[in-house]
Amino acid sequence: xxxxxxxxxxxxxxxxxxxxxxxxxxxxxxxxxxxxxxxxxxxxxxxxxxxxxxxxxxxxxxxxxxxxxxxxxxxxxxxxxxxxxxxxxxxxxxxxxxxxxxxxxxxxxxxxxxxxxxxxxxxxxxxxxxxxxxxxxxxxxxxxxxxxxxxxxxxxxxxxxxxxx
Amino acid sequence: xxxxxxxxxxxxxxxxxxxxxxxxxxxxxxxxxxxxxxxxxxxxxxxxxxxxxxxxxxxxxxxxxxxxxxxxxxxxxxxxxxxxxxxxxxxxxxxxxxxxxxxxxxxxxxxxxxxxxxxxxxxxxxxxxxxxxxxxxxxxxxxxxxxxxxxxxxxxxxxxxxxxxxxxxxxxxxxxxxxxxxxxxxxxxxxxxxxxxxxxxxxxxxxxxxxxxxxxxxxxxxxxxxxxxxxxxxxxxxxxxxxxxxxxxxxxxxxxxxxxxxxxxxxxxxxxxxxxxxxxxxx
Numbered sequence: 001x002x003x004x005x006x007x008x009x010x011x012x013x014x015x016x017x018x019x020x021x022x023x024x025x026x027x028x029x030x031x032x033x034x035x036x037x038x039x040x041x042x043x044x045x046x047x048x049x050x051x052x053x054x055x056x057x058x059x060x061x062x063x064x065x066x067x068x069x070x071x072x073x074x075x076x077x078x079x080x081x082x083x084x085x086x087x088x089x090x091x092x093x094x095x096x097x098x099x100x101x102x103x104x105x106x107x108x109x110x111x112x113x114x115x116x117x118x119x120x121x122x123x124x125x126x127x128x129x130x131x132x133x134x135x136x137x138x139x140x141x142x143x144x145x146x147x148x149x150x151x152x153x154x155x156x157x158x159x160x161x162x163x164x165x
Numbered sequence: 166x167x168x169x170x171x172x173x174x175x176x177x178x179x180x181x182x183x184x185x186x187x188x189x190x191x192x193x194x195x196x197x198x199x200x201x202x203x204x205x206x207x208x209x210x211x212x213x214x215x216x217x218x219x220x221x222x223x224x225x226x227x228x229x230x231x232x233x234x235x236x237x238x239x240x241x242x243x244x245x246x247x248x249x250x251x252x253x254x255x256x257x258x259x260x261x262x263x264x265x266x267x268x269x270x271x272x273x274x275x276x277x278x279x280x281x282x283x284x285x286x287x288x289x290x291x292x293x294x295x296x297x298x299x300x301x302x303x304x305x306x307x308x309x310x311x312x313x314x315x316x317x318x319x320x321x322x323x324x325x326x327x328x329x330x331x332x333x334x335x336x337x338x339x340x341x342x343x344x345x346x347x348x349x350x351x352x353x354x355x356x357x358x359x360x361x362x363x364x365x366x367x368x369x370x371x372x373x374x375x376x377x378x379x380x381x382x383x384x385x386x387x388x389x390x391x392x393x394x395x396x397x398x399x400x401x402x403x404x405x406x407x408x409x410x411x412x413x414x415x416x417x418x419x420x421x422x423x424x425x426x427x428x429x430x431x432x433x434x435x436x437x438x439x440x441x442x443x444x445x446x447x448x
Contacts, residue, residue: 067207075195125353
């Protein structure tokens with residue numbers, strides 16, 4: 001990231017994802033498998049940030065998500081904190097520059113977030129939990145991963161990410 | 166991208182993580198009333214512009230859908246107008262297509278559902294109508310198919326609805342003829358399309374056949390009751406459980422799936438019988 005403009009590039013991408021979350025998602029039909037742009041913003045931030053900063057960002061994103069779906073208030077904050085921290089920490093270890101690995105990173109982040117929210121909330125049990133974790137969450141994780149890869153490809157220069165062919 | 170050696174978690178990172186984790190757990194353990202207050206505060210401040218954006222996007226999308234439907238209805242009406250004998254029948258069909266809003270005999274507020282991405286969306290719903298539109302806590306919420314839930318907290322321009330899928334939801338229910346009563350509650354079974362309902366406490370001597378429609382009973386409406394009489398809840402599927410010689414619990418296919426609906430009506434009056442207000446489901 002070079003020059004003065006570079007300072008604004010990451011926040012611009014994150015802001016774009018936040019705006020897309022609230023404007024584009026309603027147009028994508030069935031909400032359950034629709035991509036989670038807000039979580040994607042957190043994961044993209046985690047790629048660039050230190051684990052501590054990613055954990056704090058995760059806590060804030062989770063708290064806001066809890067405010068929008070106050071079923072198990074705090075479970076979202078906990079889940080996003082863990083995912084943010086692990087994502088930043090995991091990227092530090094793997095520093096993958098392969099698109100497929102990045103897609104797997106977004107997929108895993110989304111699925112683990114859903115798992116933690118559901119377990120932390122304790123509202124879904126039995127077969128309902130199984131269906132959620134084996135059907136809806138993987139579908140959402142896959143769509144989020146797809147959008148994540150598109151974002152990385154489009155904004156790889158802005159995000160200073162080198163992607164191997 | 167920076168190298169791994171620069172990015173491993175330092176002591177400060179670990180500390181930040183632990184503090185956020187402890188804060189999350191503390192928040193999780195605070196009372197539900199506090200959760201509603203904090204949610205309302207965040208919705209009315211930090212999230213307000215974003216929710217306004219989402220409300221705008223939802224209304225643009227549904228407006229387009231409604232416009233397409235109105236055009237289709239107009240075209241149909243133009244064709245039918247040439248056939249006077251069929252006019253009455255077609256009129257009835259068009260009225261059915263126009264849906265619930267024109268038929269509801271009580272004051273109501275339309276609202277868009279602002280779906281969120283957490284997997285618990287569907288237990289509660291955020292809707293684009295609040296105190297300024299006249300919504301109050303404990304107002305019943307319906308969709309064109311039937312019962313959605315009840316308003317739990319109200320903000321300026323948004324409200325949180327507890328949908329029937331929420332584990333705490335209960336509603337007094339009855340069959341169409343008003344002969345059999347029970348309590349409708351969510352059943353978290355293994356349906357990939359969403360949870361089912363169950364009708365609890367049906368007297369053992371009363372047997373319900375699959376396909377029987379279940380409505381809100383309207384018991385004690387206006388005297389502490391919440392739901393007016395006659396809102397469709399769902400259709401009996403099968404017996405789920407029998408307390409020998411005492412009571413049965415039936416599985417109910419819900420009339421509305423909260424996780425999939427896009428707009429709802431918040432009822433402002435509850436002293437009415439709405440049995441005739443809902444379009445029967447297609448066979």
